[in-house]
Amino acid sequence: MIWPFKPRFQKQIARIEINGAIAGATRKRVLEALKTVEERRFPALLLRIDSPGGTVGDSQEIYEALKKLQRKTKIVASFGNISASGGVYIGMGAEHIVANPGTITGSIGVIL
Numbered sequence: 001m002i003w004p005f006k007p008r009f010q011k012q013i014a015r016i017e018i019n020g021a022i023a024g025a026t027r028k029r030v031l032e033a034l035k036t037v038e039e040r041r042f043p044a045l046l047l048r049i050d051s052p053g054g055t056v057g058d059s060q061e062i063y064e065a066l067k068k069l070q071r072k073t074k075i076v077a078s079f080g081n082i083s084a085s086g087g088v089y090i091g092m093g094a095e096h097i098v099a100n101p102g103t104i105t106g107s108i109g110v111i112l
Contacts, residue, residue, distance in 0.1 A: 014042040014073075018062075022054025022086040027061055034065050037073060044074040047094055053085025053107065066093025079103045 014037045018030060037045055047066070053059070066075060070093065077094035079087070082104040089108055091097050099105060 011043050014040075014045045015048065016045065017048045017050075018087070018090065019050050019080075020052075022051055022059050022062070022090070024055075024058060026054065027058035030062050031065055034062075034069055038069055042073055044076070045069070047075060047077045047091070048080060049077055049083045049087045049091055050080030051084070051087035051090075052082055053087055053089075055086065056089075059086030059089040062090045063093040066090065070095060079105055084108075 014033075016030060016033045016037070018026060020026070069075065075094040075096075077091035077097045079091060079097065079099035080103065083091060083099070084105060084107045088105055092108075
């Protein structure tokens with residue numbers, strides 16, 4: 001049902017999804033999206049992460065970009081079915097993290 005008197009909101013929330021392994025292509029796409037969020041001055045960002053992890057360097061660059069953006073935009077990370085390793089690392093760049101009780105998460109401190 002469509003409500004005829006639904007108010008139109010001036011501010012919108014940005015949403016970025018990170019799915020699958022984190023690598024160079026993921027980093028490039030996410031950094032471009034974060035730049036757009038900053039340029040368009042979104043008041044908040046929902047970062048949806050469903051990833052088993054990936055490369056440390058790429059995850060770290062995304063994390064650093066999130067920490068920089070956090071000065072201007074509220075960021076909430078939402079973990080999907082799995083958020084491990086680099087997925088957790090990226091999520092730590094958010095102000096808040098939410099996850100279901102069944103979300104598989106952890107393994108951020110693995111050293112090879």
